[in-house]
Amino acid sequence: MLDPRITSWILEFVLRQPAEDWMANELLFALPLPSPLSPRLKKILLLRRLSSDLSRPSLSARTLLSLELIEELERYAGAGAPSNSLAAAYAAVAVECTTRFLRERSDDDHGEDFFDAVNRIWNCRVADLERSEAAGLFSPALREARREMEEAIVNPVVRVGLTGRDTKKAALDAVRVYLEEAEKEMGPPYLEHLAKAVCEEWMSSGTGRDGSVVELYEMLRNLLASQGERGRYEGLPDGNTAKSSGLLGFGAGKGPNNDDDAIARPNLMNQDPSDLEHVEENRERASLSFVDKGTKDGNPGTTTCVGDKRDCAGAPKPSLMDWNPTARTFEWDEDSIESPSENSPDxxxxxxxxxxxxxxxxxxxxxxxxxxxxxxxxxxxxxxxxxxxxxxxxxxxxxxxxxxxxxxxxxxxxxxxxxxxxxxxxxxxx
DNA sequence: CTAGGGTTATAC
DNA sequence: GTATAACCCTAG
The missing domain is CATH 1.10.10.60 (Homeodomain-like)
Incomplete structure (x- = not known):
């Protein structure tokens, strides 16, 4: 059985190729993965989700959620304020998710969908964001956009102006810019990095090699032991783990529950490290992740907005990508949603x-x-x-x-x- | 759903 | 007892 850490590398490699979504889904479903997922892998999954949205191209509340989760991942990993490109992408996508209802208006729609979207996205979601720990995403651009959306509610001229603006292209461009920046910051996939190192080792070692698989195996083991990749490839093995588990863990191997992550990054994801079921469950849902289920706007309904019946208060939540790769409950989780059945003097x-x-x-x-x-x-x-x-x-x-x-x-x-x-x-x- | 009149609880 | 805030009722 493959060591889950190795499958992480494979998954990372595949997810970062222009492979078809179905293939990524299949792999996600088939591979045993470590629990909890490493932050790096979580981010890669989210970036892949964004990339998938770009390629369709279809920006929805799912895109918005991906960006929020990335911000959260980075925040818990100790990063500072979100990058400008992340905040810009968030603002642009939020605008697009609202104004699309102006463009897509049908004859019998008198703008209700747009008003609903403003309420859902700007009065609930963005307002919650501003008050939450994720306020770093609340950029001046987002503030200005909110002002404009609120004005559009009462001023038809502003609505007409918004209808004529190509907010979709602006949002797609902003997400693309962020993706490129994030990819660059992340560096090459670990497998690529490893392959390069092996290649260099091979070239520099000169004579005496027989080119056998055993020899390659030895070389890889030595590389892993000596390199001790840390930091950039967090969640991937250092020299010690590679040594103790044999090359890439094929031997005695560490169990999937060996949770260096949980110790090294206790703030991150806080999921029960012994609970592999979460991985299975998540993966099952994640397998839907790149498939558009065709909900009205793909809104995963993660805000605390209760009043909005459409997606906040008990509306059926699309399974589409509602898998939360951060596997944490946080400000927008359902637990915080008011339950009319208890305590609430409805x-x-x-x-x-x-x-x-x-x-x-x-x-x-x-x-x-x-x-x-x-x-x-x-x-x-x-x-x-x-x-x-x-x-x-x-x-x-x-x-x-x-x-x-x-x-x-x-x-x-x-x-x-x-x-x-x-x-x-x-x-x-x- | 809202506006406006009515009722009740509470502080002084 | 009175004033006021909080809450209730109901027509439109």
């Missing part, structure tokens, strides 16, 4: 006693009126007040439902009527 959960008709014998109270328990009074926090103030400034008075959907976490204990009442109280004071 107005629909008001304690309505059974109807008067059923209760008239046992409980002839309230003159047969339906008895509704009043919610416990809860004072508004300054955060709630400030958020409401800014939201009204931005979206205007009367859009209570929309405002609540923009800040599902902050207003999780409030109904849209509460927002309206609170605003009435606030302006009374002025």
């Amino acid at each position: 107005p629909s959960n008001k304690l309505h006693l059974p109807s008067a008709k059923r209760r008239e014998i046992s409980l002839p109270l309230e003159d047969n009126k339906t008895f509704v328990k009043r919610r416990r009074k809860k004072k508004w926090s300054s955060l709630e007040e400030e958020t409401l103030r800014k939201a009204v400034e931005r979206h205007g008075v009367g859009n209570w439902k929309f405002i609540k959907s923009c800040h599902p976490e902050i207003f999780k204990d409030r109904t849209e009527v509460d927002l309206k009442d609170k605003w009435r109280n606030m302006i009374r004071c002025i």
Whole structure:
């Protein structure tokens, strides 16, 4: 059986070739992989996903997610702020994911899809991004784009301007620039690096070689032992591991669960190193990764936006690439999504006693009126007040439902009527 | 869904 | 008791 580390090298090599997506998927499915995946391999998978989006070419929320995950990977690996090209690609893709609904408008669509997209992407996703640890992606360009999208909501002239702009080309170009930069920064695939080293060794060793496989095997082993690749090829073996496990691990071999990564980079991915099932499960889903399932915009629904019913609150999530190569739960994970069934004083959960008709014998109270328990009074926090103030400034008075959907976490204990009442109280004071 | 009137809880 | 904030009800 192949050592999972070797399969990582093979996978890296294949993923970075212009091989067909199906082949990459097949390989991903067939090869035993280490758990957790090395950060390098995770990044390669994400870059490949971007590359796949470019080649179709189809930019969607999946592209946006890939960029977010890359940022997260780099952040957990200790990198500084995201590169300009990454942030630029993110902004350009976010714009394209919104304006495409203007271009693709059908006759019976009066712009609702575009408004939905602005809410979903800019009011939920980008707003969450700004508040999160991933705020490095929140570039001035993204801020400006958000301003423009918000203006487009109320100003048809701006919408027409956006429709005429080739945001798709701009986004494709920006992603291409980022990909080239990332590829360059990553250096050649490890297998290529190794092959080059073997070649050099062969050339320099001169005479006395018989060219046998055994000899090549020995040479590789020595190279691995002496080179001790670190840093750039993180997650790949150093000299010691190569020695202890025999050449490339073919011998006694380290088990797939030997987790140097988890020790060396405890912040990264924090997945249970003993749980190989995750790898299997992830891989199964990842096998779908390069196949377009044709969802409306491929939105994986990773934001905490609850109010947006289309992709935030319980809408069926496309399996397309919803595999999270970082295998972590984080700000946008579903766990953080408000669950109306628990703890949340959803107005629909008001304690309505059974109807008067059923209760008239046992409980002839309230003159047969339906008895509704009043919610416990809860004072508004300054955060709630400030958020409401800014939201009204931005979206205007009367859009209570929309405002609540923009800040599902902050207003999780409030109904849209509460927002309206609170605003009435606030302006009374002025 | 929102606006506006009504009711209730709480602080003073 | 009064003022006010928070919450409820319901017509349109």
